[in-house]
Amino acid sequence: MSNRLISGAGIGLRIPHIHDILAGQNDQAIANIPWFEIVVDNFLVEGGFNRTALRAISERYPLIFHGVALSLASLNPLNLDYLKAIKSLKDETGAEWYSEHLSFSSSGSSHFPDLLPLPYTEETIAHVSERIVQVQDIMGERMLIENISSYVSCQFNEMSEGEFIAEIVQRADCHLLLDINNAYVNSVNFGEHLGDYLSRIPASAVKQIHLAGFTDKDDFLLDAHNNPVTDEVWKVYAAFIRDNGPIPSMIEWDSDLPPLDTLLKERAIAERLLESAQQIGHCA
Amino acid sequence: MKEAPINLAQWQQQFALALVDERHVDDFTGLLNEKDSRRFETYKNNARQALLQTLITTYPMCERALGEQCFAQLASHYIHRFPLRENNLNQYGAYFADFLKSEIKANHSLKDYDYLVDVATLEWHQQHCYYAQDSANFDAQALAAVDDSRQAELVFMLRPDIVIMQSQYPLYELWLKHRENLQTVEIPEPRSLYYVCIYRDQFRVKLESLSREQYLLLEQISRQQSLQTMIDKGIHIQALARFIQKTWICGFKHGKQQ
Ligand SMILES: [Fe+2]
Secondary structure, three states, rough: OOOOOOEEEEEOOOOOHHHHHOOOOOOOHOOOOEEEEEEEHHOOOOOOOHHHHHHHHHOOOOOEEOOOOOOOOOOOOOHHHHHHHHHHHHHOOOOOEEEOOOOEEEEEOOOEEEEOOOOOOEEEEEHHHHHHHHHHHOOOOOOEEOOOOOOOOOOOOOOOHHHHHHHHHHHHHOOOEEEEHHHHHHHHHHHOOOOHHHHHHHHEEEEEEEEOOEEOOOEEEEEOOOOOOOHHHHHHHHHHHHHHHHOOOEOOOOOOOOOOHHHHHHHHHHHHHHHHHHHHHOOO | OOOOOOOOHHHHHHHHHHOOHHHHHHHOOOOHHHHHHHHHHHHHHHHHHHHHHHHHHHHHHHHHOOHHHHHHHEEEHHHHOOOOOOOOOOHHOOOHHHHHHHEEEEHHHHHOOHHHHHHHHHHHHHHHHHHHHOOOOOOHHHHHOHHHHHHOOOEEEEOOOOEEEEOOHHHHHHHHHOOOOOOOOOOOOOOOEEEEEEEEEEEEEEEEEHEEEEEEHHHHHHHOOOHHHHHOOOOOOHHHHHHHHOOOEEEEEEEEOO
């Protein structure tokens, strides 16, 4: 996997914005977007607007794939047809890499449109690592796994989330998509120290960073992807890239989707922070 | 650190059971750290909201006709009866028309909504139409080159996005009214049959009213009947040229010689 094409601050492509992006090629802020991440599940359709639009976007911008429906950590058999469809679309669009969440969303015949958390145990590590190896074999390359936001935790956890992730990344020899907002949300929800969490994460495995906004529900934070990135999360992000270099980063916004312009402004903040991280790197 | 007295399989099964059946919630929350066990509700809400939103997106005409609250209530029963069984949300809601039919039959208060069974079928077809495979353009030159003696054996192919429907209700008018954003839609009396074609134009799903003859012709084409068979059955083939021109027919092949 090369980072040749993917650097700087990108945006998570959302279907209602596609028209503005394709029509706005003379607009500097739109032309300057260095890459897009797509939720690949929205494009695994036979034809119509989504497929045509994806082709047009992929001709103009580098892409990366993000999946939501693999149910990576489930004990159900891996959905090979689904993975093959992703691989074929990846080959077609020349997308740089594919990421999925460290979670499950199916058990037996029940499926859930959500990312459900796991118990942090030795057994889970062994199972998930094996599954990632399987996925990587099918895809013919390393994948990225993303830390999720959670609202409940298993009382029988054998380790912290940071340790859990670090062990999986090492055993499966995969990369990490670090969602700083998710890490922040979890640290608040479970009263843990975010610095500890991040210090456990193998920073050299982090190939991409997600940034998003949450909703404060008074007694916990809901990772709703419906708000600008908060000041606290920007601070943590700035510190992380200062210490670990200008890792490709992007804004995720899913609910109450604002005009593209709002996302471009958020992107510009990330871009400025990445540039200063780059300069610090050069000085060091 | 405690040795985990549960395994991953139990965790996943109990999580899933608690999400679909209230009676299992306590069993699952017993596995959680006490201070966040109340937040299990968030997962139940997320799952319910995602499925409800999917049904609203797929069945907007039904939602408007029934009203937000009534639709949400019916959707909630539907979600309970037909939980998500695959990872693809685009396929969720496939049984909604049948479900509505049984609900309307069982509830006197819904008796005026009989027409929504066909509206729901229409909306499901629209969803299929929106995502259907793109097709190549009709090769008019190749058709012109077919020898007169072999024309009768030709089998025409409908574009993958084309779906035809017949109904006792004027689906085309109902769809137009919905598109024009009219808040009130009079509930029509069932009449003789109406025919529509659902198709995609510039990525948008559209409807067109069909005559009975046009419907029967498209129906025979969708069943891959040869020109000769259609003529033998007394099907009016006059509209064929128009359907080719509209690109609803995307190709042809030679059937068996008779
Ligand atoms: Fe994320």
